C-alpha cells in the first residue's frame with residue numbers, strides 16, 4: 001500500500017512540473033497559427049486527475065468556461081475597468097472579471 005501511495009505522489013509532482021511547460025508549448029504553437037486545443041485538453045486532464053492547484057499567474061491564463069489557454073492579442077483580450085481586470089476569451093466569447101481594488 002505504501003509503495004502505491006508513493007507512486008501516486010510522485011506522478012502528481014511530475015504533473016505539477018509539466019503543466020507550465022505545456023502552457024509555454026501551447027503559446028509557441030499558436031504563434032505559428034496552429035490551434036492549441038490539444039494541449040489545453042491535456043492540461044485540463046492533468047488538473048482533474050491529480051487535483052492540482054495552480055498558481056494564480058497560470059490560473060488566469062486558462063479560460064473558466066472552455067478551458068482554452070488564453071493568449072492576449074491572439075486568443076484573448078485584456079482590459080481594465082475601474083475595480084476589475086476583464087479577460088475576454090475569443091474562443092467561446094466568455095468574460096472573466098478579476099478584482100484588483102479593495
Ligand SMILES: [Zn+2]
Pocket residue numbers: 063064065066067068089090091092093094
Ligand atoms: Zn473560453
